[in-house]
Amino acid sequence: MSTPVLTRPSGLTRLAQELLPVLYQHRLLTAEQLTRLLRPSATTSRYVRRQLQQLKTHGLADATCRRNRAGELLWYITPLGADTVEAGRELPPRAYRITDQAAASTLQEHTLAINDTALAFVEHARRRGDECGPLSWDMEVAHRVRDGNTRSADEAWLTPDAVLHYTHTTDSGERMLLDFFLEVDRATMNVARLAAKLHAYARYATYIPQPAPGTRHHAGGLVQEAWRERYRAFPRLLLVLTGAPSHTLATRALDLRALAAADPRLQRAAAQLRAGITSLELLTRHGPFADIVTPLLGPDTPTTVLLPAPAVPA
Numbered sequence: 001m002s003t004p005v006l007t008r009p010s011g012l013t014r015l016a017q018e019l020l021p022v023l024y025q026h027r028l029l030t031a032e033q034l035t036r037l038l039r040p041s042a043t044t045s046r047y048v049r050r051q052l053q054q055l056k057t058h059g060l061a062d063a064t065c066r067r068n069r070a071g072e073l074l075w076y077i078t079p080l081g082a083d084t085v086e087a088g089r090e091l092p093p094r095a096y097r098i099t100d101q102a103a104a105s106t107l108q109e110h111t112l113a114i115n116d117t118a119l120a121f122v123e124h125a126r127r128r129g130d131e132c133g134p135l136s137w138d139m140e141v142a143h144r145v146r147d148g149n150t151r152s153a154d155e156a157w158l159t160p161d162a163v164l165h166y167t168h169t170t171d172s173g174e175r176m177l178l179d180f181f182l183e184v185d186r187a188t189m190n191v192a193r194l195a196a197k198l199h200a201y202a203r204y205a206t207y208i209p210q211p212a213p214g215t216r217h218h219a220g221g222l223v224q225e226a227w228r229e230r231y232r233a234f235p236r237l238l239l240v241l242t243g244a245p246s247h248t249l250a251t252r253a254l255d256l257r258a259l260a261a262a263d264p265r266l267q268r269a270a271a272q273l274r275a276g277i278t279s280l281e282l283l284t285r286h287g288p289f290a291d292i293v294t295p296l297l298g299p300d301t302p303t304t305v306l307l308p309a310p311a312v313p314a
Contacts (some may be wrong), residue, residue, distance in 0.1 A: 186243030202269035
C-alpha cells in the first residue's frame, strides 16, 4: 500500500508529509521505526529525525521521552497535525487522538510492540514482493459483540490491538488477501485474563446480531455473523508474545493452550477461528511464513500465520 501524500504545507519536504499519516494512524513511534517503514534503505535515522523536528517546528508533531530509555524520543501527531491529515481525506478520520498524557504514559511499550509486530510483516512483504505497507494496519478497531445476557458495557466490544491487512502471493502465483487480528502480550497480563480475551474472539466469530427489542428481521433477510459485514473471511488471530525471556513466553503459550482446550466456546468456534501463538523475536527473525506459529487449538505442530483450519471433531 502506498503512503498518501497530503497537500504540502509550506516548507515541508515530501518525507515530512509521508510521516504525518503514519503518525496519525499508529499513534506513537520511534524515529528508528519510522525509518524502517518509510526509508528502509537508509543506514541511519538521521534524516528522518530532521524531518520530525521540522514537523515539530510547524506544530504538526511532538515528542515525549521514552520512560525506560533515557534520551530516546517517541513521536506522535498533534491536534493540528491530525486536522491536517483529516483535511487531506486520504485516511478515514479516527475517533481516538493521542494526547500528551497518553504519549507519556505506561502504555508506551505496548504501543511500540504493536507497531514492531506490524513492522515485521511490512519488512517481510518487501523481501517477498508481497503487499503490506506503512498504513496496512489499524490500531484498536472496535467490533460490537452484544449477547442477550451481556451486562457490562466493556463486554459489548471486541477491540484487537491491531487489525492488519496483507496480500500474500504463493509460490504457485495465487494471491491471498489476508486479514489478521493482532494481540500483543508483554507478559504483564494475567494468563487467565488473556484467555478471556481469546474467549471474546470466539464469541465474535459466531455472533449474529439480534433485532432491537420490538422489531423483527425483515422477511427473507439474510441472518449471518456480524463479521461478514467487514471481512471476506474471519481474520486469523495472531497472539504475539514479548517482554520476557523465551522460557517464560513458552510457559505462557502452554498455559494459554491449556485454557483454550478447557473453554467450550473456543472449541465450538474452532471451525471459524484460526488462532496461533508466536513471539515477536521469532516473527521478526524468520517472518510470518516460516513455521513459527503454534496453533491455539488442536495439535501443537508449528505452522505459518496461514494457520490451517483445525480439525473439528465429528
